[in-house]
Amino acid sequence: MGEISIKINIADRVYPLKVEMQEEEQIRKAAKNINEHMRSLQQAYDVRDKQDLLSMSLLHYATTALKYDDKKIIEDNGLSEQLTVLHDRLDAYLSDKNVL
Template sequence: MGDISIKINIADRVYPLKIDADEEELVRRAAKLINDRIKEFQENYAVKDKQDLLSMCVLHYATSSLKAEKKASNEDTDLAEKVYNLDSVLTDFFREDK
């Protein structure tokens, strides 16, 4: 579509960004998730410093990302094993058919 300029507020700071128009909703949702997580940490822990809250937020999302990558990798491995097994069954079937 093209680049657009937007302003995103994270932890009470405004960040001007130039992004692809197709990504605007995604970026705004990500900023909201970050702000919601910061608010949650602020309410549940005796932490007031925004830098500490941002660090906790980054750790949370990095951990979540690594878990998702590991799960996807395991699922890919399981799928590859199933495809290999199916290929073996089909190969054996067509060999017996001749």
């Protein structure tokens, strides 16, 4: 589609970005989630330093991403094995029926 210029506000700082048009909504949502997470941390821990809040938010999202990546790999490995078995069975069935 093409690149567009947007401005994202994170921790009261504005960041100009060039993004693909189809990514704009996702990027804006991510920035909103970061700001909301920082607000909740600020209230829960009475932390005022934006750098500390950003670091804590980054740690939260990085940990979540790692958990998701590990889970995805485990699930994908199981699926790959099942697909291989299914493929082999289908090949054997089609060979027996002389369909190939």
